Amino acid sequence: MNGYWSHQIFLQTFLFGIAAASLIFLSAYGGMVSLAQTALFGIAGVIIGNLATKGGAGGTSKGLHLGWDPTVALVVAVVMTTVIGLIFGAVAARSAGIYFLMITLTFSVIATYTLGQVTNISGFSGIGGISSYTPGWIGDVLAHPDRLYYVALAVAAAVYVLIRYIVRTPFGLSLQGVRDDPVRMASLGYHVPLHRTLAFGFAAFIASLGGILYVWWSGQISPGNVDLPETINLLIMAVIGGLFRIEGAWLGAFVFIVIQNYVRDFSVPGLGFGGTLFGGSFNTIVGIIFLVIVLASPGGLMGAWDRIVAEIARRRGLMRTADESAAGAGN
Amino acid sequence: MRPSQVVPKIVVALAVLFAILYVAVIAQQSPVTGGGGWRTTTFGSAINDPGSFLRVLLDSITFAGALFIVASGFALIFGLMRVVNMAHGSFYLLGGYIAYEIQQTMTGQGFSIPSSEVNTWDWLVPLLVAVPCIAVVGLVTQQAFLRWNQGQELRQALITIAISVIIADQIIAHFPRSVSTGAQRLGGNAVDLTWPGWTDRLVDLHVWGVYYSLARLVMLAIGLAIGIGLWLWLYRTKTGMVIRAGVDDQKMTAALGINIQRTFAISFVVGSALAGLGSVVWASQGNIASGQDAQWLLNSLVVVIVGGMGSIFGAAAGAILYAFVLDFSGSYLPTAGADCCTQYSPIFTFILIALVLAFRPRGLFGRDG
16 A cells, blocks of 8 residues: 555544544534543643653653653553543533533643643643654554554554444443433433543543554644644544544544645635645635535534435335335236 | 532632632742742732732733623623534634734834824724624624524534634634734734723832732723623613523523514624624733634633623623632742742643532533523
8 A cells, every 4th residue: 555645644544533433432422522532632642752752851852751661651641541531521521512512622722721831741842752662562653654554453443343332331321321311311310420421531541542643653742732723623523524423533534634635735716825834725625614514414424424325225115115016006 | 418518518618718828828939049848939928928919919800801801702692592602712813803903004003013102092993993893703603604503502513613713714814914024924923902002001009019000900991891881781771681581591582572583693793792802902911813712712611611601790700710710820829849830820720610510510600591
């Protein structure tokens, strides 16, 4: 496979798709649209950046540079991010719907400011050189990126299978009950905020996997990776793919990454300027695509696909009954 | 009350009490030789250095004034129409840049104008042009995108997010335009709005030897005026009465034969205009730059989450609490050690939100419904 496509497009699709899957899990099965997933994604990257890189605190890039074994750092980063996710979830769990969206958005922006201001762990320029400190089973990312590609593919597949499994467990089913009718679930004795908190923790776990893959791929993490535009980008990926179908996570990530890669140098006359640091009118274009999708098909591309499939099935069903009644009338 | 309900409340009350005592008496100024312990802060306690305390207090109250202006617009739109206007920050940013362009065109100075060159008219006209511009943008947004899908809160939030992305990118592409030669045009870089010259002095407060910026006091006065104006509008006019009724029970209000669509349009216009007004006021104090749309969206969200949506008292209470937490944590956290502790001030915003939501999930003055 062409190296550019696998190492740039598909690798990013896998890891951002994992982060988007954490968002879609919460929206599809928990009824909660969370804008904090990018923050958790970045927090995992910052934690592993601090733990795994060597060199002592300070220096050219900020961070603690504790120099731990990368696999241990990986486990610690995932656990810590999940715990932070549980804390966020506990704060937001008693609010529903649009309030939840607002609260998770504040988490995201606060995380950006914290990472930007607390120079001990990150600071404005963030941490660099993380891709030199990957575990042995990944090896040097810059020399052989293929291994990271296959690991990302495996993790994405595993996340997909895991989510599909979880939603069929008793926890997953009661979570969907909480999504559909929290009052009734509460009257049946289910602890609604606890369900939401645990779901949020699980989503944080998934987002952390994406974040760690990201820092191994890009080598650095800074507050600019978790700020509001990045948060919105993840939401756009999820909405393009479909907020109510897990497959939409990777579909939306793929579409977004492709647009991002091929539109960057494109300039629409009168709307912007091309070929500069700001990527020309990429944001305007993606914003318009996002707007069109929200206006036309709130279920995203997967939603449109589902509607097409249902329409075809409906027509086939009509034709079949018409055939049967014609055959029956002919008897 | 069960112990599991009482204990968290006691713990929180003790923590808040400790924080108040820390600021009031416990903190100490950093020793001349540097270093210090957990009690060392930039200013020292309120007892030791009442002037600095008063200054920080006034800073937070004046900032709360600006916060209130912007956040009350957001709360109005959210309270009545249940629309989370994620484009509120973009409206803020657009208002600031438009006002900057007008002020530059009027004074012709380029980039940062010394306040002696700016008279009151040079400040008022940008305000009077920018605010209606943003009001029109708000009206168009509401009529085109939010009128036909009422009740679909998530969809409306996503629509306003899309609009905020588009507006923010377009601002970067087209502003600032009037800059002095050599300075960077476009790209959303930072520019200054300037207060009128007569505000550029310090006022002697005759208390503890504190001199305070008149410009910030003017900002507070504007915030108070807006608060009183909003209160009069909402509680003494017929339109305001309809809005309050709509906040309480939208469907019933419409069922009573009132033109609820017109009321929605009016409140969205007023809410957007407040974002533009707040922008001119605060940008005069600081500057206007891309990236502030995220910051002021966060500010509006925190004020509404803490204060509760749909009431001006909530917006005022939320603004004051948020401003206090921001400014006092920025000034009174310990400074011992190289980069310590004032850098953790964003976390205190999170703690504020967490505490309020733990005890009142709808905000301090929020109502169910």
